[in-house]
Amino acid sequence: MRLEGKVGIITGGASGIGRGIALAMAKEGAHIAIVDINEEKGNQTLRDISQYKEGMLFIRDISKKANIHPIINEVIDKFGKLDILVNNAHASKQASFVETTMEMMELSFGTGFYPTFHFMKAAYPELKKSKGKVINFASGAGISGQPTQTSYAAAKEAIRAITRVAANEWGPEGINVNLISPIALTEGVEAWSENHPELYEQMVNNIPLRRLGQPEEDIGRTAVFLASDDSHYITGQTIMVDGGSIKIY
Incomplete structure (x- = not known):
């Protein structure tokens, strides 16, 4: 029970990687508040984590700044109290660089970067206490510059930038701020693999460990480590949980 008595917020926690992290943390003793816009999946995940620890569910649009402080x-x-903040929610659309529109940029920054920024600022006083x-x-999309990912890559690299700044500024106060860069077999990837089996096989073959990560067992367990006392001396880092796809230093 590495997170016994801890309290965390996970955005985009109803499904995919967010759900995996919520389950992994609840099993380690944390109270988890899930924030999402999908009520059906949110309620299911809340029921699942409540088998281990009492949780909360917020069906809120966090692209609207006014919704963040009340959560x-x-x-x-x-x-x-609040011990853990996981900024996982993000939506985007793919297009070539020259076809990327301001609307696409606004979607990616509005659902990913700005909510991360606003949640960090709003949570800071509580995180300082705890x-x-x-x-x-x-995301590897930003680190390696994947084609058709202009808006997503830009927002993810912006998140990396403010994470490093916060790590430097908040370190003296005992707050750790890190990143996970994952590759995971989410529901969306599973659906895509069924429609594009050859592309899926090609993707898997390009991963040294020859598989995609599991949202709970791989990504979730890494998040548990970063949320636990075991990671006290790690901050400002990008942890690549991608089967060895990208090596950075």
């Missing part, structure tokens, strides 16, 4: 306030009212942990999300 944190309600979590504090219920559980008395000497808490922030886990943000990077």
Whole structure:
């Protein structure tokens, strides 16, 4: 029970990687507040994590800044503190560089970068009290510059930038701020693999470990480590949980 008594917020926690992290953390003893826009999947994940620890569910659009502070306030009212913030939610559309529109950029920054920025600022006073942990999300799309990922890559690299700044500024206060850059077999990837089996096989063959990560067992367990006392001396880092696809230093 590495997170016994801890309290965390996970954005985009209803499905995919967010759900995997919520389950992994709840099994380690953390109270988890899920933030998502999908009520059906959110309720299912809440039921699942509640088998291990009491949780909360917020069906909120976090692209609207006004929705963020009330979430944190309600979590504090219920559980008395905040130890862990996981900024996982992000939506984007693919297009070539020259076909990327301002609307696409606004979607990616509006659902990924700005909510991460606003949640970090809003959570800071509570994280300072608890000497808490922030886990943000990077992507190989930004690190390697994957084609057709202009808006997504730009927002993810912007998230990496503010994560490093916060790590430097908040380190003296005992707050750890890190990133996970994952490759995971989410529901969306599974659906895509069924429609494009040859492309899926090619992708897997380009991963040294020859498989995609599991949202709970691989990504979730890494998040548990970063949220636990075991990671006290790690901050400002991008942790590549991608089967060895990208090596950075």
